[in-house]
Amino acid sequence: VSSNSADIGEALVSASVGSNDDLDFAQEDLLRVNEAESAGFMGRNSQAQWLRALESKVEQTEGEPSFADYRLPGASTEAFNRRAEALHGRQQKSGHTQAHANSATDYYFYLDKTNIDIEIGDPNVVPSASTARSLFGYYKHAVHSPFKLVDDEFEQQLQVYLNEKDGRVTANVCPKWKAVMNLVFAIGARYSYLVDAEWRADDRDHLVYMWRAIHLLQLQNLRALVSHPEQRLIQAIGLLALYYLTIGHVSRAWFMIGMAIRHAQAAGLHLRYENPSIPNNRRNSLAELWWALNSVECVLTAILGRPRAISANDCTVPPPGTVRTETESRSREATTGNVSTTASVYSHVSGSSTGEKSAAHNLDNFAAAYVRLDILMDKILAGLYSPRKSVRSWKGAQSMMTSLSEELETWALQSLPQGASAAAAATVDHSLDRERLLLYLYYYNAKICITRPCVCKMDERIKEQSEESSRFNQKTAQACIGAALDIAALLPDVPNRSWYYANGPWWCATHMIMQALTPLLIELSLDCVHLTIDKSHVTSCVEKLIAWLHSMKTVDAVSESAYNVVTKVLSRQRSEDAAKKQMPYPEHSQALGRQEYGPLPQQPGSQQSYQITSHPHPLQHMQPAWPGPDELNNMPYFPRPDAGRFYPNNAPSSDYLTGSNTGMHEFGQPQMSLFYANPFTATMDQWDWDSMAVEDAGHGPGRGMHQYQGQSFGGGPSQ
Template sequence: MQDDRRSGGPQGVGPYGSQFKVAIPRLPARRAPPPTTPKSRQRDRVQRACRNCHKRKIKCSGGLPRCNYCEKTDKACVYERPRRDRLATAKDRNQALVSVLRDLSLRVSDDDKRRIEDVLQDTNAAKSDEEAESPASMSSSSRASAAQQFQQHSRSHPFASSSSHVPFAPETLPTSDQSPLPRLDGIVAEESCDEDGTGARNCDVVEAGYLGQISEVQWLQSLRSRVQAVEAVFVGPADVSTSLSHPASPAFAASPISVPASPVPHVALTNYYLDDDGIKLADCGNPFELPPEHTAGLLFHCFSTTVHTSFPLLPPTLESQLRQYYDLVRHGQAIHCPEKWFALVNLVFAIGAKFSHLVQANWRADELDHVVYLSRAFQLLSMNDTIVVLSTPDLSTTQAAGLFAVYYMTLGHVNRAWVMVGIAMRSAFSLGLHIQDGNYSIPALKQQSMVRTWWSLHALESLLSSITGRPNIIPNEDITTPLPSAIPEIEVPGVTATADSRFLDADANLNLLTQQVISGLYTQRRSPPSWDYIQQTIVSLVGELDKWAVDYIPQFHQETWSLTHEQQREIFLLRLQYYRLKILTTRPSLRRIERCYEAGTDDYNSLDQSVADACIQAAQDVASLLTAELNLTALYEKGPWWSIVHNIMQSLAVLMNAISCSATFSDPSKNSVAAVHQLANWLRRMRETNSLAARAYQVVYSIVKTSDPSVWVDIADAFPDEMAMVVQQPASTPFDPKYLPWPGKEQSSDALFRYELDDFGNYHFHML
């Protein structure tokens, strides 16, 4: 066997020899499947299911006139049209309705025509997807959409005017402490403007800006919505010769540098501020031109004895520099003054000129001389140039921005005043005025000016925040600037009126307390606090306010006839601010009782009642404090004439809300009625020279005359009937481009000097 294998080995081939190889044929290539035809993908499916099948998510046969399912169930078979077809139908019908309204606007009164135009503007601005509806309801809803908008607009806006507005809010009835009631006591904003919750997105933008629940405008709006009995009544003063009927100034209308207000199609009948007037600037020519020395002295005196004692924004040496300037002009010597110095002087003159017209001073100039002074300051500061935004702020620019805010407050432009004081505060931050500077190398006089500038701006911002309901720019704990009394007061020769340090300390502490009231009671939070917490906050703040009064007004309940005029004025201002802040602090409790009165419930306790009574008493005290003055001129000279209308309207809003809830506040109603008569009398007297007071009186007059007469039986005689007219914005009188800034016996304001610009950017003046 071995031999056989051994002999056979050489002749054969190993296991991998050629006779063992097997040829493997190639696999046939797989062919791709043939492409599927559309018929292969088609299923037994119709293009559009009927409404019943679509609703039940079942297969629809697509039969006509009825599918299989509708045939079996004996239901109406309706096939929805494509959205594109439905949208086209809606657009066609909308255009038809618009054409009908435009045709009707040619044959109706001016008021109805204005309302139709407002409705058409709203229709054009509406989104098309909000108009798309189902075919079943398309025919009825499309035909009624424009008519419903017109009726809703007529009910909500019966007065055609161009004033600012705030959103209308429906009232929510309180039921328990878990109800929406605590949220409506001045803590958060009112509900949306309509019932379906979408009104918050559809409310018009307020021309004067956001006005929170701290504003008396909101208080009057809630009062008006509660007591209004008629839909549209035209009201207004009977004497059309007053300032309310003056036509717009043609010179300003054609001025290329006028800044018009944004058009507002709707109005809020309770917003009496004049931000919708727009900014009027005049072509002032030579911006370095100043009035004669006598007129300049009178204007500066008006400012320094009223505004400067409350807001000491001016450098201490400005008055002496102004006197020196006129001495040099009188002797024909060369003068060197920077642009910002001229800007500050013109702003002072603008505010002083506005005061001279309020008190009807016999030396007052043209009615719009304050506009010319403002225009000069505007030009000197290059306010219309981008460089003013990019430039590094300094103390003079900060003070000028603060004076702009004061000027706009005197006009009733609270929104512009708030913006300008915000700019001034930002500039003050960049200068470090809000912190205590340890740099002892700063001269004492400049350090005094910096400290007083900061607290003046802080006082302005606190006042405007409490008027508008907007938050403060800086919390109290971040302010380390010492109080004015901590800086030694330096007397400057030639200064006639200075602010008392103790008065400024009292004002600064009260403004810090004002910020606590705004933050604790009127600032919206993500999680609204409970009403028990709000009550505790109110009690705590009232205690701090009363302690402030004891510390800073020792003669609070005493006669002040033995004091000097300056001391009497300071006590008058502090008492008025005390009552004003007392109203703001206690107002939420009064609002809660108002909501309970509307709902017919008694969801309030004795603490709410006592706090609300304190609010009403504070409003009555304001009326008593103002009545002690002999005449309107004395009130303007002694009181805060830049915000006196706000004080009156705030008290009126509280008293009228209390009178409207007569069953709840029956005891103090007699005193409230007397106070309303006194405050309304002040507004009637002011409106002859004060456009803000004129519109404020119109607001209150319209509430009384359009409400249920039984509500205002006791105060109806405080608002005598006058000729009906639309509530409108007071317009300016015609303006002569040839400016006469002083009484008629003096010459017109031709330039007394020429000026040159040197290599360092300084102006040098020479007598002509």
């Protein structure tokens, strides 16, 4: 955005004039809020904040005051004070002073306040070998791409361990390794239940595996949390964070991923290894672990709007796929050979018949594309939603949105050879593979985050802005709504939750739906001022997304909670206003005492009928190829190949299980000496169980475990 005059309106107001307003102020004393009632801090990019903004719009039928005061940009104390005064003035004019404003917690639909404590008995109990192989198969299919938190060596060790169990041989197993195993089982069990697999775990089996891992890690003991870094500990905490994400405990997940990243940084995983004594496959597995942690944190940051523990300036480790070596190629071929071992477990879920070599190639390229998008997403959240970004002017924010949009489209040209219409058509006949569906969804998700600040009545907020600025605001808001409609178009008209969990971002499935739903609802509340098309299409897409939440809530409590929050917000509007703006309006069900929506009108072909987004270059000229493996080497994200130091134990995997002096306590990275004193010497819980692994009695395929163990849910060990 350019202008010959420095005195135009967009240069004289703070960037907080957009819909992500008041980034630099906290208006709740969260430390004085009852723990059971607070969800903690949520940034402006969180959907809880978007839903709160939506409710204020549906309640303010007269609209917001025109040309409210947003004051000048600036980083000085005086500038901050003036923006605070302007905030108080806007609140008084709108009648929403902080004393009467709802907390963002009221719109928080995640489940951190849900009690998941259970009694598990002996944490050393393990399932039968057949059950374990099934759970690991689900885990590998659902998590390795894009979160490869456990390496190929762990899989080899697990196979040795299970083979020895079949032979009734007792293995010397380190508690941390067994904790990793249980968390893998927990995530696999959760996934198998969501996709309604032919063989699946019970709906609460994952809790049992999770609590076994927590006790094996001794996380009740503060000393365990601040111990020296170990690879298995980093993997275990990272897996626990991912597990919490999959069950909707995102605040707990955010805490745990921060802890895993701190341990990883203490081990130097954020740096590029150049010690010749470290094998290439070892370097690659450590790099994959680091980027998996990075990706999990990226998802959580987008959900909660909280700061990240990772700074881009501190990282030099290359993303997966950027360094191709003969050793790495052999490692990938070995991994590909193992695919067939577990493929039979989940073949009915994926429905894919792609060859092994092609699958391995696609996974390599997908990992590179996904990490590049993660890096860009970090720039988006830091550039538009971090607190100090309100010190720049709205004109500066427009320039940032332009730059980020150009970067996103450059990524799309390299990673998405098909346009939105082709992708939606492929979704209808299920010909779009899982990896490409994920990339499309996350592409639209990133576009929504870039353009979301313009989805408000900017012409009524900025005095004397230039025509160029007004056009930019209008087109950017249209791009946001178009991206949300594109997400809706990627989903089949008839909800199929098993398909979505099997092929989509099952770890944050509700988040992706809400990411599209909230801007569409806000646009409807604004009477579709940014669109020139019939608003009935927007309404039908909103109803379609709500229908998906309704379908998913039968197996996922997060979806049910989100559905209820949306229902609550929409019920605050007057029926005549809803009819005028074509907003969905909940119907009261006297039989159930709940609010439900009317049936979704069937509109065949509607999901491809409207595409507002456009690429900077004709789609037919795109090269139908993934980005090359070495393209990321030139990215400015990695300033130099700083050498780290690592000393792996090169003993064969089987030796860890059978050696008299090694056992499993040496898996991966050896323990590093503590670099600070630790005054904590007593544990909070002592587990005196026999270390010999005991098989779950009677836990056969298709049946859950808790029915055999008589678990009492609610009142077990605290986390």
